[in-house]
Amino acid sequence: MEYETQEVDGTAAVIVPRGRLTMASAPELKALVERAVGSGRTLVVVDLGETAFMDSSGLGALVGGLRSARTAGGDLRIARPTEQVSTVLELTTMDRVLRPFDSVEEALDA
Amino acid sequence: MPDDHAVRFEGPAEPGLLEELHEAFEELWRAASDVPDAARIRFETAVVEVLTNIVRHATPTGPGPVHVSAALRAGGTTLDAEIVDDATDVMVDLEPPDPPVLATGGRGLLLVRRAVDELSRTRRGDRNEWRLSLRSRRQEC
Numbered sequence: 001m002e003y004e005t006q007e008v009d010g011t012a013a014v015i016v017p018r019g020r021l022t023m024a025s026a027p028e029l030k031a032l033v034e035r036a037v038g039s040g041r042t043l044v045v046v047d048l049g050e051t052a053f054m055d056s057s058g059l060g061a062l063v064g065g066l067r068s069a070r071t072a073g074g075d076l077r078i079a080r081p082t083e084q085v086s087t088v089l090e091l092t093t094m095d096r097v098l099r100p101f102d103s104v105e106e107a108l109d110a
Numbered sequence: 111m112p113d114d115h116a117v118r119f120e121g122p123a124e125p126g127l128l129e130e131l132h133e134a135f136e137e138l139w140r141a142a143s144d145v146p147d148a149a150r151i152r153f154e155t156a157v158v159e160v161l162t163n164i165v166r167h168a169t170p171t172g173p174g175p176v177h178v179s180a181a182l183r184a185g186g187t188t189l190d191a192e193i194v195d196d197a198t199d200v201m202v203d204l205e206p207p208d209p210p211v212l213a214t215g216g217r218g219l220l221l222v223r224r225a226v227d228e229l230s231r232t233r234r235g236d237r238n239e240w241r242l243s244l245r246s247r248r249q250e251c
Contacts, residue, residue, distance in 0.1 A: 020132070023162050024125055055158055056218040064214040084151045091152075091224040092217045093208070 001025035003032055011074075013041040014104055018050040021058030029058070033065030033076065042074025045107040048100075049080035054088050062098055077107040112186050112248045115141040120179035123165045123195060127178060131161050134182055142184035142248065149246035153189040156225040157182065159218050160193055160240050168197035171236065187247050193240040199233050 001019035008014060013036040017029060029046070036044050044065060048054070066076040079101040081089065089095040101107035117134045121127045135154050139145065161180065168176040176197040183190045204223060209216035223229050228243040 022128065022158070023166065024128070053154075053158070055155070055162060056215075056221050057162070059217060060214040063212060067212055067214070083147065084155065087148075087151050087225075088155060088221060091155075091221055094217075097211055 001028075003028060005032055005036065007036075007041060008108060011041055012043040012045070012108055013039075014045045014047055014108075016047045016050060019052060021048075021051050021054040021061070023055065023057040026055075026057040026061035029061040030064045030068075033061075034068050037068050037072045037074065042069055042072040043108070044069050044074070044076045045101075045104055046076065046078050047080055047104050048078055048082060048085050051082055051085055054085045056088075056092075059088060059092060059094060063094070066098065077101060077110065079104045079107040112142070112144055114183060114185045116181060116183040117141075118179070118181045120177065122174075123168050123176035123178050123197070125165060127165060128158070128161060131158060131180065134180070138182050138184055144248045145184055145189065146246060146248075149189060149244055152225040153191070153242070153244045153246075156222040156229075156242050156244075157191045157193070159222045159225075160191075160242065163218055164193065164195050164197070164240075167200075168195055169200075171196065171198050184248070187245060189244045189246055191240075191242040193242075195238050195240075196236060197238060199238065202231055204229055204231060 004016040006014040069076040081100045117138045119130045170176045178195045180193045226242045226244045230241045232239045
């Protein structure tokens with residue numbers, strides 16, 4: 001699993017997890033979201049287009065990141081979930097809280 | 111009816127075992143390439159969750175690590191998994207309630223139960239047996 005963080009501007013960041021977002025890799029995602037929020041980029045978009053697989057730990061990291069962002073007055077949004085990620089969001093009904101956007105741009109502009 | 115395909119692996123309940131599970135699924139789906147994507151995704155998601163649960167929480171009865179053996183099978187009409195560990199017996203709620211919306215945990219077994227058609231955990235002798243089953247008709251090739 002690799003993460004790429006793109007600083008869009010002073011207020012927003014895009015994080016791209018590449019690979020499997022599971023127990024082993026979820027803590028790093030939460031830390032990256034907290035780092036972005038701590039630097040003032042309180043709008044965080046997680047681009048899940050290259051996340052081949054996500055388990056409940058990965059989902060937990062997204063929810064933890066959402067909480068951090070909201071506490072700082074911002075938001076965490078997800079974009080481009082793969083079919084497996086969408087399945088996890090739907091089965092847990094967390095798609096109501098983490099509503100997927102079709103593109104990173106839409107998530108940033110919403 | 112398509113041929114049955116089965117993949118087995120075993121090892122200590124450590125993070126490396128999840129890598130083996132990942133490889134086992136790659137092997138299974140290569141052999142059973144006619145399993146529909148939706149079924150494949152639900153089954154793999156559920157089995158990964160159960161094995162992760164064992165790796166994270168299982169307590170050995172003796173000095174060594176917990177040992178796990180697993181079998182994944184793609185049959186003509188079902189996908190089945192059997193995961194056996196020699197950890198201590200613990201109460202596991204297979205029908206947990208939904209956690210609070212912004213809880214960061216507590217969704218693992220909920221996800222498993224909703225992803226597959228059957229889920230059971232049985233204490234048999236000094237072992238725990240997890241069984242998961244998903245009905246899925248494979249396409250005739």
